[in-house]
């Protein structure tokens with residue numbers, strides 16, 4: 535059986551053009567980064583606003599969830615996902631969810647038992663899926679040159 539994390543990932547919304555589990559804009563950005571030798575680094579810390587618990591898109595087996603029936607099947611297989619309720623659809627017709635565990639103050643009611651997708655947020659891969667961090671989030675994404683590449687270049691200068 536796949537892990538919950540492998541089966542269903544949550545992401546903050548604001549997607550542009552979703553194609554499967556990537557987006558056209560995210561893929562182009564990925565190529566641009568690879569060509570420039572850079573990578574994405576996550577910096578900052580959580581300020582507890584709770585926004586990422588309220589505007590969620592879920593991904594299952596490589597695709598963004600569009601079908602309510604499919605979501606119900608996921609909940610049958612993985613009851614922990616019953617905490618998510620469908621609140622509507624985005625402009626592309628993909629389902630949007632709210633987590634019923636978040637308090638009005640933005641606190642998780644059972645932080646110790648939150649899902650892996652919650653503790654992993656925000657992953658750098660979110661960028662390539664076409665997602666963005668909410669504007670009030672304490673985290674941000676930065677483009678950086680990987681340390682091993684900087685080290686390699688410096689070693690070349692010494693030799």
Ligand code: SF4
Pocket residue numbers: 586587617633634635636637641642643644645647648649652
């Ligand atoms: S389980 Fe907790 S951390 Fe995860 S989305 Fe729900 S309220 Fe947020």
Ligand code: SF4
Pocket residue numbers: 579580581582583584585586587655656668670671672673
């Ligand atoms: S949106 Fe960012 S700052 Fe707000 S709760 Fe989520 S991780 Fe924390």
